[in-house]
Amino acid sequence: MNGAQDLGGQMGFGPVAPEIGEPLFHAAWEKRALALTLAAGAMGHWTIDESRHARESLHPVDYLSSSYYEIWTKALEVLLLRHGFVAREELASGQVSVAPTTPRRVLRADMVPAVLAKGGPTHRDKAGAPRFAVGDRVKTILIHPAGHTRLPRYARGKSGVIEMRHGAHVFPDSNSHGGGEQPDWLYTVRFEARELWGREADPNSAVSIDAWESYLLEEPA
């Protein structure tokens, strides 16, 4: 979706402001937000793709005026509500009043090292062969889906070159909406800066994105 999250190429946010001696967390609640997001995700009722879509579905004003841990927390509430783990009145009152969905799994402390060390690999076996080879010229599709996609606006309808192949990976555009993993061939595609940004752009820079085969069309030589 063309939400506030799709920031590549937007203007007006000012200079990057690296913080000297930046602490890992800026407040105690941020630690709990990180841990709650991971522990609730470990219940196994939503995917990282659904989480990302919940974050980008925040109102653009809300998204852009929230810190990243605030974005995580607001999206976590959406996910907990959607999947029946909390009720709106509980979030308002802070009091438990409704029995939750039974979780598939509860992350216990002794499971944490193994769960974090395993992560959530998205590579999947897939029959057949990828359509494109390294060096092939491709063009990205021009889409503006209402749902989740990982094809950023600045790279839609653009010509590039296949730079790497990564096998088949879970396809976020379906997985985020309960459509299953539908693994698709994943590539890294390189675009010259002038293709993305026009003739005034730096002639000596390029941007690469990771793109699933469904985002790509063959570009005639």
Added chain:
Amino acid sequence: MRALETILVAKGLVDPAALDAIIDTYETKIGPRNGARVVAKAWADPAYASRLKADATAAIAELGFTGRQGEHMVAVFNDAGTHHLAVCTLCSCYPWAVLGLPPVWYKSAPYRSRAVLDPRGVLAEFGLVLDPAVQVRVWDSTAEMRYLVIPERPAGTDGWSEDALAGLVTRDAMIGTGVALMPGSRNAGAVLP
């Protein structure tokens, strides 16, 4: 946040000890020192550098760094004519397994909007002004591949141990918003970045 945690704990959905264990992992066990060890080994050991180039996930796992937000790694190597820069324009994808949790600026709109549009301008804001002849390669992490920039090895470090070399590798050098420290830098071996 406390109210939400209280509700989830009262319902038996999260274990407070697990929350503490997650926080402890990212405060004490996983951080940019992991990535610095990967870079130092790549500098010191050409065979390791070759493995890192061919299959970064496996080469990084050799050092014990695996898992969440590092499941699928790609290492990109700077050289005299090329400078690499990693970003996630769509969210905050970052190679946690080797760099830990991302800094606030990495997740913020100024960096995410301009790293792809004006990378040289962004680098200049970090104090890094590149010769126009040096090509800038930006890697937008739009899937689950995570990019680790391998900075150039500083001159004057022949024969250095991997531990000493690791002290020159900053977090920002592994994102691409910096370069490795020079030997004798007063920051060498100090707290990253």
